[in-house]
Amino acid sequence: MRNKLSFTNFLTVNIQDQRHSERHDMTRKKINRILVTGALGQIGSELTAELRKRYGRDNVVASDIRSDESSAVAMGGPWAMLDVTDAEAVEKTITDNRIDSIFHMAAILSATGEKNPQLCWKVNMDGTLNILEAARENDLVRVIIPSSIAAFGPETPRENTPQETILRPKTMYGVTKVSGELLCDYYVRKFNLDVRGLRYPGIISSETLPGGGTTDYAVEIYYKAIEEGRYTCFVKKDTMLPMMYMPDCIKATLDLAEADFNDLVHYSDFNVGALSITAGDIAESIRKYIPDFEVDYEPDHRQAIADTWPMGVDDSAAREEWGWEPEWDLDAMTTDMLEKLRVKLL
Ligand code: NAD
Ligand code: AKB
Secondary structure (H helix, E strand, O other): OOHHHHHHHHHHHHHHHHHHHOOOOOOOOOOOOOEEEOOOOOHHHHHHHHHHHHOHHHHEEEOOOOOOOOOHHHHHHOOOOOOOOOOHHHHHHHHHHOEEEEOOOOOOHHHHHHHOHHHHHHHHHHHHHHHHHHHHHHHHHOEEEEEEHHHHOOOOOOOEEEEOOOOOOOOHHHHHHHHHHHHHHHHHHOOOOOEOOOOOOOOEEOOOOOOOOOOOOOHHHHHHHOOOOEEEEEOOOOOOEEEHHHHHHHHHHHHHHOOHHHHHOOOEEEEEEEEEEHHHHHHHHOOOOOOOOOOEOOOOOOHHHOOOOOOOOOOOOHHHHOOOOOOOHHHHHHHHHHHHHHHHHO
């Protein structure tokens, strides 16, 4: 343990020094016309709505590989079908819509990625490269590309996981997230492109169901509490992971997107913490409102993935560089989730 910690300190000091020496100070243009990829997904759907409020309905083009014409995303403003693995289509969507900034949410998540690792690599890596290349060629103002706590692996310290640490993930999704972080930082250094990203924890939300991740249990548990009064959880009761409520996720994404680039030392790999909670903690919190809610625990293949991820992260770089501060605690989130899901499901 001591060796691991001193190695981590060594890494932090050396990488921070290196990052400071490579900093790119630049005057940045403002975000005006936005493309959201993967906009029908769990995060994209709520992010698109908030971006339309802030930047104007007609200035935010939502896109996804699939269509859902009756969705709020498709009905709430401009819409385009877009497969991010198709470089020509990415280029055309950007030029046709005079896009200057991209929030790139299209991805294959951890559990689906283990079922189809080749597809995961193709969407997450080819898709990300296509977005970065189109952004470089069209001299875009800003690109936001999320990473994940899946970038960490079993050799990473699991408690208060440092910003600079061992990145040896064992899932294909995690491999693409580490590679994506490195690729984004490469585009900042090599091409002076303004690319930023966060290592999101598991995101909990009521609007759109999650799309095939390991942390999906933390959303499903709320749906099942309302619909059936019981839930069979696919990780153990004491599995602790970093989680975040969607309003904090949107706030973190937009706070980073709107931060002054010259204040940043990191670009594409910010740890962001909010909640460090077990599956049992969520069940207990729900029981404050639904006392007879029953949960049993039947860990499946996703337990092995969860066991390689942090229990909580050190997000001091995000706090120092762009003022990150979460607003939602577990019980406040539970109250809000249950209220919203009662309206939606009952
Ligand atoms: P999601 O699975 O809910 O949505 C992804 C969307 O991408 C889907 O609507 C899907 O149709 C679309 N998509 C898939 N392949 C595509 C392609 N080839 N072209 C265009 N669109 C395609 O994912 P999410 O949870 O909204 O995640 C958004 C981003 O945040 C991803 O980069 C993900 O890795 C990251 N992230 C999410 C979480 C979380 O808990 N939700 C946590 C950490 C990181
Ligand atoms: C997943 O479980 O795959 C995502 C993530 C934490 O990246 N929710």
